[in-house]
Amino acid sequence: MTREDCRDEESNLAREIKRIGFSCTRCGDCCRPGAGDDNLVMVFPREIRAISEFSGLEATDIAEPYPDTVTLPGDRTVTFGRALRRFYGDCRFLSGSSCLVYPVRPSICRTYPFMLEGSELRIYPCRGLGKPISREDAVRIARDLLTRRAEEEEEIRRIQAVFPTIPPGPGRYLVDGEGVCMQ
Numbered sequence: 001m002t003r004e005d006c007r008d009e010e011s012n013l014a015r016e017i018k019r020i021g022f023s024c025t026r027c028g029d030c031c032r033p034g035a036g037d038d039n040l041v042m043v044f045p046r047e048i049r050a051i052s053e054f055s056g057l058e059a060t061d062i063a064e065p066y067p068d069t070v071t072l073p074g075d076r077t078v079t080f081g082r083a084l085r086r087f088y089g090d091c092r093f094l095s096g097s098s099c100l101v102y103p104v105r106p107s108i109c110r111t112y113p114f115m116l117e118g119s120e121l122r123i124y125p126c127r128g129l130g131k132p133i134s135r136e137d138a139v140r141i142a143r144d145l146l147t148r149r150a151e152e153e154e155e156i157r158r159i160q161a162v163f164p165t166i167p168p169g170p171g172r173y174l175v176d177g178e179g180v181c182m183q
């Protein structure tokens with residue numbers, strides 16, 4: 001994709017987001033269960049590090065292995081990546097209706113209720129939809145969505161490279177773009 005194509009995609013996305021409209025009502029619903037999806041926030045290693053630096057928490061207190069697993073021959077269970085920890089279903093960083101790590105919240109949180117699947121814009125239930133949004137904010141969300149998609153693609157490439165290094169012995173393994181570890 002050329003730089004011009006990227007600019008076109010960003011501006012088309014921004015136009016669509018502006019047409020749909022969105023303004024966060026700060027209800028915190030997207031950080032609780034039942035927000036129209038399962039409120040699982042998948043996080044990249046760099047996002048966990050940013051939250052760790054901001055909060056002083058250890059990585060293991062921030063995120064846990066993603067719950068979906070696959071089984072491989074040799075009695076191996078593998079999960080790919082991590083999700084933010086939840087307490088009683090709520091994101092562990094939700095306090096009232098505020099986010100305790102707002103300045104460094106993961107990109108999924110910055111772009112919700114919008115997600116990109118390939119080049120398709122998905123919209124999830126949210127009270128803020130339909131409200132006016134500035135052109136600048138629509139562009140910011142579009143840019144974040146495209147950055148996230150590029151990061152996901154890169155993470156998948158890295159995971160594919162790491163995958164053959166999963167040890168042959170039985171166990172529960174976690175694989176991300178930075179390597180393989182036992183759970």
Ligand code: SF4
Nearest residue numbers: 031091093094099109
């Ligand atoms: S990190 Fe913040 S914005 Fe994201 S789900 Fe948790 S409380 Fe909500």
